[in-house]
Structures are given as C-alpha cells and as structure tokens.
Amino acid sequence: MARDDTAVLVESPGRTTSLPTLAFQGLPSTLCKGCGHNSITSALIDACKSVGLDPYYTIKISGIGCSSKTPAYFLQYSHGFNALHGRMPSVATGALVANRTLTCIGVSGDGDTANIGLGQFKHACRRNVPVVYLIENNGCYGLTKGQFSATSDLHAHLRREAGEENVIPPFDLCLEAIAAGATYVARSFAGDRKQLLPLLKGALRHGGTAVLDIISPCVTFNDFSSSTKSWDWAKAHEEPIQEIGFVRQLPEIEVEQEAGTTTRVRLHDGSWITLRALSHSEHEVTNRAGAMRFLVESQERGEFLTGLMYVNPDRPDFVGLQEMCETPLSQLSDGDLRPQPDVLREIMAGI
Amino acid sequence: MPTVLYSVRPRSAGADNVSSHPPVNDLAIRVGTVNGSGSQSANLVLLRAINGMGIPCSGKNVFPSNIEGLPTWFHIRASGRGYVAHRLDTPVLVCMNEQTAADDVRQLRPGSLCFFRSDFKEDLAKLRDDITFFPVPFAPLAEEAFPPVPTDKGYRDKLRKVVNMVYVGVVATACGIEMEEVRTAIRREFPGRKAKAAEINILAAEAGAAWAAANLPMDLPFKVERLDVTTGQVLIEGNKAAALGVLFGGASVLTWYPITPSSSLAEYAEGYLKAHRTLPDGKRTFSVIQAEDELAAVGMAVGAGWAGARSITATSGPGISLMTEFVGLAYFAEIPVVIVDVQRMGPSTGLPTRTNQGDVVKLHYLGHGDCRQIVLIPGSVAECFAFTIEALDLAQDLQTPIFVATDLDLGMNLWLSEPFAYPEKPLSRGKVLDAKALDELGQFERYRDVDGDGVCYRTLPGTEHPLAAYFTRGTGHNEKSGYSERPEDWKRNLDRLALKLNGARAKLPAPVAEHDVGAKIGLIAYGSTHPAMTEARDLLRECGILSGYCRLRALPVSEEVSAFVGKYERVYVVEQNRDGQVCSLLRSSLEGTLDDRLISVTHYNGTPIAAENITNPILNWERTFSEHTTLTNGTGLPGESARGGDSSE
C-alpha cells in the first residue's frame, strides 16, 4: 500500500519495513512504444506495491522473448534471472526449493510457454510450484519478428492484414493450465488495468501456480484490425465475466459484510478475492471441470472472456510438499549439511 | 639400442597342457545367465565369499538393456596380485543360458573349465576337445534342496532363482572358495526378514558343493586360497560412492531424470539423504526432485545454485545433450552447479548398458561460443566419493558448472576400496556477500573482478540490502550485469572467464605420475582405465618394457602433463573411445613439439577395458620402433592412432 510517493510498507513473515517506491521500479523499458508488455509491467508494479510485496524476498525469472525482458523494468531491489527460452519454470522451481522464503514472479510469452516451453509449463502446473506465472500473450513471436506462435488464432494473418494465414488452431493456455493442475488461472487484457490489478494481487498472494494469460498486443507485428490480439479488437470484444476485488487480510467479518451477490475466495495468506458476476453468473470459479467446459465453450463461440477462471487455494504447493526445514536450504550451516564422521564410519561398516 | 623380442606372458588358461597348474589366486569366472532370472544374488555371493577370504577381487555385470529374458554375463576376478580390471580370458565358465552357451564356449582359451546345465539340448562337450566340461544337474539338485511347497503359488519362480545358488556351491568347491564364506555371504544377501530365503539358498549352495565334492576331480587347476590382504576394505559401486559424496559434500538440491547408468546414483543419494539429513522433527535439509526431463533437471539445479543451494544433477551422455543449453548459460552467467556424467555407449538407444569414455571432451567444450568446462575424472570409487565432494566445493569457489565424469564400469560395477576418508576441509561457500558485507563495502557489481582472479562476488536472493539485487542474464553484460553489446564488455568478460579457468587448474585434482627408472615410454590414462593400466604396466615390465604413467584426474589438463611427456621418447594415451579424444586435446595443448610424441591407444567395443587391450597395441608399436635404428622425437614416427586395441576381440 503506497503511503505516499516515496515510501511503501512491505510485509514479510516476521517483519514490516518501509521501502522507497523506486525499489519497485526498474530500468526504462526498451520495448516498442505502445507494446502491451509495458502496460502489464506498470500494472505489476502497482500490484506489488499495493500488496506490500517485499522485493528482497522476491525473485523475477523469465524465459526469452520481448516479454521475458520485462523483469529488468520492475522491482529493481529483487534478484532477477533472464533464463532460457521456455525454461523459466525449471529455474523457478530450483530457486524456490533452494530458498523457501522467496516469492517468485515468472514472466513468459506465448511462444515461450505455448511452444518451446509447453512441457515445463505443464509440469510446473502439475507440481503446483508457487510461482506467479505471467504469460504476456501477443499471439506471435515478437523478439524474432512476428512469426506465428501456438496461441495464434486459426485464420490469423502473419504480420499484416494480407499476411499468410494460420491453418492450425491455437492452444488455450488457461485450459491447458487447469488441465495440468494449476490452482489459480485467469485471463486478462493488458488494456484492462481495472481487472488486471486485482488479478495480479490475488496471484501474488496465492500459494501455488497462478497462471495469468494476459492478452498483450504487439504493436509492431500483430496489431492490425483483423488480429484478435490487437488493441482495437481486444478492447472492442473483451468481456470481463466478473468484477474482481482483492481484499488484503481483512478480518473475516468485514468480508462477510460484502456478501450477497459476491463470491469470495480466501487465499493462502488470508487475503480474499471477491467476485461479482457481470455475465455468466453460472460460472463457479472453484469447479475445475466446470471451468474447463466454460473455456472450451467460450472458445467455440469465439468469445474473448476475461476474469478469474479457476481457483483452488487448498491444494498443497510443491515447495511445501518437499518437507524441508524452516531455514532455507541456501542458508544451512555445515553442521546441517554434512553428517558427522561416525555416520560415514557406520555406512562404511555396513557396506 | 637393444632390441627386445616382446611377447606377452601366457595367461594361466593359455597353457597348452591342462595339467600344468597355474598359480593360485589368479582366477576369473564368467557366468552366463538370463536377465531377470535372479542370478545377480548368486553372483554377488560368489564375489563376497572371495572377498571374505581377503583376496583382491572385482565383479562386473555385462548386462543387456532389458528387464527380463535377454542374456547377461557376470565376470568375477580374484587376483593375489591385486588386479581388479576386466579380464578377457576367463578360465572358468558357468553356462546357465543355453542361448549363449555355445558361443561362450567357443571364446574360451584351451585348458579352461566349463560347467553347464545338464538339461541343455545341445551337448556342449562336443564343441571342443581342449576344454574340460562338467554337465551339472542344477535343476534336480535345486529341487532336492528346496522341495516343492504345494501351498506356495510362487514356488516355481523361487526355484528358478534357487537354481543359481547351486552353481555357487559347485564353483566354490571346484575353485577352493570357502563354503563358510559362501554361507556368510548368502545370509548377507538375504538379511532380516529374508532369513528363511537365506536358509533355502544355503541348502542349495550346499547341494551344489556336495555334488561337486562327489563328482569333480580334486585337482582342478584354478584355485583360490585365503589371503587376508583386503581386510577392512569395502566392495562398492562408483555410483554409491558418488551418492555418499552427495551426502557428505553437503548437497542440498539433487535433481535428476532416470537414465542408465546414472539412475542408481540419484536413487542411492536420495536414500542416504533421507536417512542422514532428516532432522529430529522429520524435516529435511535437502530436496530431491525427479524432473520431467534432463532439461528441467539441470534447469532446476541451475535455479537452485543461483539461489544459493549446493545443487547437483546426475545423468549420462544423452542427458548431457539436453543439458547443453543450460550449461552454456550457467558458464556465462557464472552459476554454481555440479553435473555428474556416468558415461555410456553411443546415442540414446546406443548400448545403454555398456561402458565408454566418449563424453570427456564434449563435456570440456560443452556450451556455445567460447566455453571451457571443468571436468573431474575419478579413477576409483574412492575418488568418485572425494571428487563429488570436491566438485560441490569447486562450483561454489569458481561459480561455474563442474562436471564429474565417471562411466558405467566405474559407476555400476563393484570395486574394492579402503573405507572412504571423511572430508578434511569445511564446505566452501565461495565469494558471497551478505547484507552486512554490502553495508561495509558500500558498493557491489556482480561481474567486477575485485580480487584479480577472475572470480567475482555474488549475492543471493533474500539479501536485505538495496545494493544486493542484480539481473542475471546470458546476454552480453557489463560489470554491473547490465545489458551490453559493447565489444569491449564481451571481450573483457571472456578474458576474465579464461583467467578464472586458468586459475582453476591449480585447484583441480592434480595428475598422479609414477616413473620406472630407465623408462623410455610414458603412458597416460584416466578414469576407469586405471586398474587395467596398473596391470598392463606389470605385463609390459615382464616383456622388458619399463614405463612412466600419468593418470589425469581433471580437465583442463595441468601443466605438469607437458613435463611428464617431455621425459619420454613416446607416450601412449590410453582411453575408452574411438578417436582418442584426450589424446587430441593433449596434442593441441602440449608445449612445443611434444605433441609429436603422443600415440593414441583406444578401446571402444563397450566392454570394460582389459590389460591386453592396452599391452597388445603398445607391444605392436614397440616392435615397430625396435625395427628402426634410432628412435627419437620427430623422426617421422607413425603419429596416428594404433587402433589395435580391439582387434584381438
């Protein structure tokens, strides 16, 4: 929560500190002006400040692509790692078991996740690795100059109105995420900051794989009027299914008062997501099979529905399942890491 | 120049006359069985019984890539002279598998003994008249020892396994292996709740022994006698040794994907970690992750190393290929991680259960652009233990991937060793700055060479200090880890990495060199070739050829190697790959014209290397040289490989 322009109160287990706003900012973006990825970065910075994320205990890990460059543009007090194309999930998994106190923001693109990285993406979801997994989805490979990705729509055109036509239907990454086991799955649009902010905040406070498939127009290669990933098309067709709110660790009673038409989901750390249906009031966000049917049907109807598709705050996350000691593995002493000489003697005697 | 006529001392079984008895304690047994028939326990019992008599011994499993049904062989060697390498001529053959029996018999040297199942359709004895054949009624003997249990549905299956223990008794009696040691070994093989199975198997072995005592001549030629020179030693596989290295090296994250012959390393390590690194409250000081593939396995290990864990992954050649992209990144981004490569033969199908040293140079250059990786090469199980620990420390010290290159022979076969020594040094933590240090310094640049040794300081995520964070990237970067495409930044980084690598040489396990006084030839080898080298040098000595021997234990090679090569007229580089990879590497890195002295000797058919695979080609070369008058450096010696290593097989 930003107190004023210069100080942000951050909360980590066991401590509360105040950090300057610049801790949440990064270097100036070198992406194209108007790129959807920049809008997401800016929303992310606000979301981090607003939930009081501690940058010292946050890591930013990305794959490769224009999208994957963005961790340089936010949270400069956090360690970042621009890793390999499609391999952000494995690096995140390793870093999180090495230090269980860290929060991980993983940034990826549609090519990075749906093409080269589909395997690692799905396995991260299957494990429920606690990572905020952002897919900045522009329906093309921005960094290698506009080629089709596996989220390019059927009949989409390559680079321009008259460009070559895509004849293969896309993956729906929300559907893939839910099928694989992700526990917080949402779709949003870089231009819908109102919706993106609470979704990001909820993801940051969710303790499992939180996948956000965010349509993020590439102004250079995929922003012509027939493109479903263009600013104009997305603005015109986006249909938020809920009005979403994020409530930070309020006492139960206050959330209760908001009841009524609102669905509430209590997140891992005690925060709440509140949802008021705008359309599709029949959609239950905690129903996995229902969420998958909902996504398949909306895809068949050609709709661009955004909002929280599925959430399950109860499934244990991968780091928790490791049964590790409280102290992060990265900080264990020699005594914890190397058994005593008598242990070696006994093992040798047994061999 | 004296001309010596070289000939290899005939091996015991090579004697023309069966009655000329070879020395005791020079025994090799080959058992041909069917994979999945439970013969492994029987083979281990034989091996342990010999070990119990204090005779140096080794056991090698030559097995198929199959779960059940294909042929498999077990080689046991006992040697009073301490030779534990693979032996090509096994004077005692046990045929339990008719499929391969005839072929196995054809390979025997004259004078050998062959025990075979009397129920084979083919009468093996008709194949040769220079072998002594003993048909043994294994099945009836087994059934006598373990009569049918009508209530036991699994009886047939158990009987099939018990049959194997009968040959243990037969061979033990024929070769002088003490039955008391056999009984002890069986009880060891079937401990605790399996005590009943132990007693059944003991009866089966005793039935075999009784049959042998009644039916075999007393004076069979291949005998062992109690020696008690290996007291206190352990029999252990390299993978188990390396797994103990994971435990005592303080590894905290182990990631892996199953692949023969490295899987057992990770599985043993997981077992040891669970047993010895679990706190009283049940919480663990480690994490083991079986990844979805080797790409993810190494990605997790790199992520963990970056975040401050002591991370390690184990794989074999095909897995290394998948790991390559991450290794290149970790080299440039300078992230500590340890990768154990238990080498096997060929591509992903290849010969996954056969041994080879074909990855060594690939590992050294793994990555993209200008990469040179550090590779530790253990030559014994004790070194598998020590080098795994060393690798975990070096990774921290040097902030780079460290490879440990073993192979299937070292990793999956049983070797004798003194009990491993507890590590003396505390764990290395490398150059890591915490919040307090950052406060004192007042500045931090991730890739600035503050100490002038090419190794920079790093910080870990979770450091509460505004100066701590940096952005790790494979892209061109400046000292602040900022994006840079400036030629001078890229070059400065590469030069620093070269400086770091150069400085590392002194920290790596140094080569071990031995010299015979008056030797004119030198030998270079590494890894699992070592036991065969020891024996080969003795055989060469018996032919009048003295040698110096330098065992490499790491890449990049130490400068001492040039000095070693400089001492000899010729230096044979012996390795288990076709193209003499390390020989080529040495040729390009030795000082001056020393490269002219190198001759490559190679072995690459998938079986473990034997002394003859080394001595035969070397003797051929030496004959060639002795036919010339003067043999000095640079006289147009044939320089290319003497690829005769496998021709005899």
Ligand SMILES: Cc1ncc(C[n+]2csc(CCOP(=O)(O)OP(=O)(O)O)c2C)c(N)n1
């Ligand atoms: C192994 C590998 N193959 C190919 C590339 C080249 N490459 C870089 S970015 C990229 C595609 C990125 O697309 P996306 O993830 O959608 O990101 P965007 O640039 O659209 O944000 C490709 C193919 C690479 N870096 N690594």
Ligand code: SF4
């Ligand atoms: S090419 Fe496209 S995706 Fe890349 S920065 Fe430019 S607009 Fe963004």
Ligand SMILES: [Mg+2]
């Ligand atoms: Mg893209």
